[in-house]
Amino acid sequence: MFGFTTISIDAKGRLAVPAKYRNQLNAQNEESIVVTRDPQYPALKIYPGSIWKSISTELQSLQGLDPIVRNLQWTILGNASESSFDPKGRMLILLPSELREYAEIQKEQKASFIGMGNKFEVWNDKNWEARQTGGALSTEILEVVLPESLKTISF
Amino acid sequence: MFGFTTISIDAKGRLAVPAKYRNQLNAQNEESIVVTRDPQYPALKIYPGSIWKSISTELQSLQGLDPIVRNLQWTILGNASESSFDPKGRMLILLPSELREYAEIQKEQKASFIGMGNKFEVWNDKNWEARQTGGALSTEILEVVLPESLKTISF
DNA sequence: ACAGAATCCGGCTTATAGATCAACTCAAGT
DNA sequence: ACTTGAGTTGATCTATAAGCCGGATTCTGT
Numbered sequence: 001m002f003g004f005t006t007i008s009i010d011a012k013g014r015l016a017v018p019a020k021y022r023n024q025l026n027a028q029n030e031e032s033i034v035v036t037r038d039p040q041y042p043a044l045k046i047y048p049g050s051i052w053k054s055i056s057t058e059l060q061s062l063q064g065l066d067p068i069v070r071n072l073q074w075t076i077l078g079n080a081s082e083s084s085f086d087p088k089g090r091m092l093i094l095l096p097s098e099l100r101e102y103a104e105i106q107k108e109q110k111a112s113f114i115g116m117g118n119k120f121e122v123w124n125d126k127n128w129e130a131r132q133t134g135g136a137l138s139t140e141i142l143e144v145v146l147p148e149s150l151k152t153i154s155f
Numbered sequence: 156m157f158g159f160t161t162i163s164i165d166a167k168g169r170l171a172v173p174a175k176y177r178n179q180l181n182a183q184n185e186e187s188i189v190v191t192r193d194p195q196y197p198a199l200k201i202y203p204g205s206i207w208k209s210i211s212t213e214l215q216s217l218q219g220l221d222p223i224v225r226n227l228q229w230t231i232l233g234n235a236s237e238s239s240f241d242p243k244g245r246m247l248i249l250l251p252s253e254l255r256e257y258a259e260i261q262k263e264q265k266a267s268f269i270g271m272g273n274k275f276e277v278w279n280d281k282n283w284e285a286r287q288t289g290g291a292l293s294t295e296i297l298e299v300v301l302p303e304s305l306k307t308i309s310f
Numbered sequence: 311a312c313a314g315a316a317t318c319c320g321g322c323t324t325a326t327a328g329a330t331c332a333a334c335t336c337a338a339g340t
Numbered sequence: 341a342c343t344t345g346a347g348t349t350g351a352t353c354t355a356t357a358a359g360c361c362g363g364a365t366t367c368t369g370t
Contacts, residue, residue, distance in 0.1 A: 007357080007358095008357080008358065008359095010358075010359080011359090016356095016357070016358080018356090018357085019355075019356060019357085
């Protein structure tokens, strides 16, 4: 589940998961996926159900006194939205408007769907292109110094 | 799997893997290969399936909030494209247009296919020649300072 | 509570990109 | 010179994305 595809967001703010990834998700018996914020960049993360389960469990189990940890819990857990396959094995995700805003993705626009192995990212395609060529994003990159407790989680 | 061959990209942006390498891949029971960006130079990397598996697994497992790590994940995982042998044992790879652009390889042009042992590289043949003679590439080389966590991965 | 409006969700159709299949030419070796 | 295999080009076909439409459901305002 690698590589990227340019997809279009329809007039209703929906995103269709590209078939090549869908097929693999089906093959792995994944029944749902979860969309949430990327904690650093103006982008969205998409996790297959099983991956989400382990990441969210790990995040929840962390003690909540460290401000960075709490922030991560809010942004990742608090913005999660689950979708599942339709009876024909297709998947059309309705991106909640807060997530669309966060990732600067408008309706009827192009977006980049990026396969990162066990998870995916969705970018406004202009931002993705800028990233690829080393250009500036419209939103600043956050500098994050991670506490030890997070070093083992790969978001 | 060493040495280099000059190959040509056809009008549709396709690349045929030279027979001498193909045969060795077959002999090693490799069933697919993965093309992706070289993280430093305007060139493409081609990994046999098994090699790709270990590299991509290592990359994914790295903690994902470090900007350098994420950049590597994006460029390597996010640009990967898999191909497999056809029934006759031949292999014709369609190079995605973004990869062609990145490596400055145009349709109907020559390219250099370089065997590096357990992986291959594909260069615009002018750039390859320039590299060989110490001349300047048309695109600057990126300076990359690798964090310790990446020192063990041989891309 | 009801009506109207807006939003959400599924089905259908069509243009297209990409994968497969096939054929031709060239080069090399016997 | 003939045969075989490789490289290259061309053609076809299938799967998919995306646009469109209509029905259903929820929300809102009166």
